Amino acid sequence: MHRALLRHTLILAVVSIASSVSAFWTENDNNTNNQPQQWSSYFQQRQAGACGTGEPSPALRDAHKRLSSTEYRQVVVGDGDSSSNASSRPPVDSLPRIQVDTWFHVVSTSDQADLVTNAMIADQFVYLQQAYANTSIHYTLRGVDRSINDTWARNGDALAMKRTLRRGSYSALNIYFQTNLEMSDPSGVNSRNAMNHNRNAVTKFPRDQEPHYSSSSASSSAPNLLGFCTLPNPQINSSSTLDDYISDGCNILAATMPGGSITHYNRGGTAVHEVGHWHGLLHTFQDETCAPGDEGDYIPDTPQQSTPTDGCPAPGTKDSCPDLPGLDAISNFMDYSSDDCYQNFTYDQAMRMRSMWSAMREGK
Numbered sequence: 001m002h003r004a005l006l007r008h009t010l011i012l013a014v015v016s017i018a019s020s021v022s023a024f025w026t027e028n029d030n031n032t033n034n035q036p037q038q039w040s041s042y043f044q045q046r047q048a049g050a051c052g053t054g055e056p057s058p059a060l061r062d063a064h065k066r067l068s069s070t071e072y073r074q075v076v077v078g079d080g081d082s083s084s085n086a087s088s089r090p091p092v093d094s095l096p097r098i099q100v101d102t103w104f105h106v107v108s109t110s111d112q113a114d115l116v117t118n119a120m121i122a123d124q125f126v127y128l129q130q131a132y133a134n135t136s137i138h139y140t141l142r143g144v145d146r147s148i149n150d151t152w153a154r155n156g157d158a159l160a161m162k163r164t165l166r167r168g169s170y171s172a173l174n175i176y177f178q179t180n181l182e183m184s185d186p187s188g189v190n191s192r193n194a195m196n197h198n199r200n201a202v203t204k205f206p207r208d209q210e211p212h213y214s215s216s217s218a219s220s221s222a223p224n225l226l227g228f229c230t231l232p233n234p235q236i237n238s239s240s241t242l243d244d245y246i247s248d249g250c251n252i253l254a255a256t257m258p259g260g261s262i263t264h265y266n267r268g269g270t271a272v273h274e275v276g277h278w279h280g281l282l283h284t285f286q287d288e289t290c291a292p293g294d295e296g297d298y299i300p301d302t303p304q305q306s307t308p309t310d311g312c313p314a315p316g317t318k319d320s321c322p323d324l325p326g327l328d329a330i331s332n333f334m335d336y337s338s339d340d341c342y343q344n345f346t347y348d349q350a351m352r353m354r355s356m357w358s359a360m361r362e363g364k
């Protein structure tokens with residue numbers, strides 16, 4: 001996506017939706033319900049991974065392998081050609097549009113109630129829409145609500161928050177933009193320890209290579225998490241109940257929204273990256289190895305990559321697996337590059353998100 005074109009498109013689109021966003025507003029004020037907690041697998045998932053999104057389950061890895069072996073055959077079968085010939089692949093934007101019902105939930109502390117402006121919300125939605133344009137995945141913003149709740153804003157009592165705010169079925173995307181997002185423990189108690197535990201889990205990265213954390217917290221000197229999402233759960237089926245997937249969705253540090261305070265990470269790229277996880281994508285550096293035979297992110301057209309990208313290196317200068325084909329995909333939304341570096345999903349990532357949608361979320 002060309003940056004200048006994107007910016008131009010954003011300006012036009014913001015103007016067109018800014019007035020309509022306000023129609024979605026609803027208000028929540030310190031709603032806390034004491035609900036049963038069903039955290040186990042969700043919390044364990046969140047304990048790994050520098051952006052906060054968990055490692056893929058064996059079942060999700062199996063799904064990637066299965067979809068990788070079938071998705072191209074599906075799209076070329078109409079041509080009478082059962083091979084995986086790249087030249088016969090249709091442009092993704094010619095495929096039927098996938099429409100995702102989307103809810104934005106803005107959750108603020110009382111002293112940061114004005115941090116997230118209506119313009120930031122509108123800009124974030126436009127950027128999300130634009131980033132996925134070449135995947136033919138379209139988001140329909142069904143609602144925006146605001147909550148003032150000091151506990152929820154740092155993701156404390158997270159289950160109660162989601163029970164109160166979550167909308168739609170398993171196929172609906174719920175994004176919680178929180179002013180003080182942290183990893184929180186299952187009991188909803190402020191979990192500095194839990195967050196530190198998570199950071200310890202990723203100490204294989206030098207601190208300055210953890211761009212999905214920031215040290216520029218608005219309220220404390222502690223580093224903040226920038227975001228995390230739930231990956232698709234292959235166990236969810238059409239008879240699953242809300243209790244089975246209440247945790248599903250994305251939690252994003254509000255300061256990463258366009259116009260937010262985190263330099264180089266304030267164009268909305270964190271939400272785009274995390275929603276990629278919601279659609280099932282893994283990091284381009286998944287497994288962090290150049291080892292022959294490692295399947296990495298299970299995406300054929302993303303080069304093998306052994307380290308996350310820090311910031312935005314000059315094009316052509318980063319190749320963490322020099323003996324394997326391709327340079328690191330530093331402009332890919334599923335790397336850890338800064339927002340100014342983010343530009344695109346690959347063709348195969350787009351196809352995988354579409355086949356994941358059909359397998360994991362559509363109709364559920």
Ligand SMILES: [Zn+2]
Nearest residue numbers: 051053273283
């Ligand atoms: Zn991630």
